[in-house]
Amino acid sequence: MSNNSIQLEIENNIARITLNRPEVFNSFNREMALKLQSVFDDCETNSEVRAIVLTGNGKAFCAGQDLKEVTSPEMNPGFKKILEEHYNPIIKRIRSIKKPILAAINGVAAGAGANIALACDIVVAHEKVSFIQAFSLIGLIPDSAGTFFLPRLIGFQKAQALAMLGDKVSAQEAERIGMIYKVVTLEHFEEEVQKLALKLSKMPTKALGMIKELFNASMNNTLNQQLEMESKYQIEAAQSEDYAEGVAAFIEKRQPNFKGK
Secondary structure, three states, X not given: OEOOOEEEEEEOOEEEEEEOOHHHOOOEOHHHHHHHHHHHHHHHHOOOOOEEEEXXXXXXXXXXXXXXXXXXXXXXXXXXXXXXXXXXXXXXXXXXOOOOEXXXXXXXXXXXXXXXXXXXXXXXXXXXXXXXXXXXXXOOOOOOOHHHXXXXXXXXXXXXXXXXXXXXXXXXXXXXXXXXXXXXXXXOHHHHHHHHHHHHHOOXXXXXXXXXXXXXXXXXXXXXXXXXXHHHHHHHHOOOHHHHHHHHHHHOOOOOOOOOO
């Protein structure tokens, strides 16, 4: 499937979703935001898809909201609609899809673009990338769960400073402070993304989905609640076909052939 603003390619159980408005640094308008939600829904229900890569076309990953849309009397949907119908549903989908989502940051990630990236399960970026909470620079506040995920990733003080000051964060610094998983050289970026995506696509998908749910719940659970949830999910995981295959492969000293079941 492909369309003007979003491209989707599925190969080797990997869905590669590409934000495709390079002429405006992949900034979101209403059409693009709604199409991304639809593509996420397709990936969630498609049993062929066992891992998802989210990336951008051109020089940027995503520059956030298309300001031409919000300043146009004819096109402006209004911030209430933008948040409630565009960004909030995108973040909720990213966190609720029971499949791993790898954000491959190919260029600058700013504003909502940065926070959509940080909501993904694993974030890799090449050495030339930068992240910026650009909201305060135009008199806005971070949205797209930026005030939720950023302090949990890098700590309250650092996150609040970045949100207030709008400092640009290099990929190297983002990795150092725990904002992203890994920074790789530009030369090896696509190779590393494909390597990670293939690894995820061959892992026990059901268990990865449970891990994602557990980490989501840990944001609010008490220790006792989390231990109880771990017990419930571990019992369920132990009944899966992939667990049986994993144990058999370990005993037989071979590579497991997981099916995601």
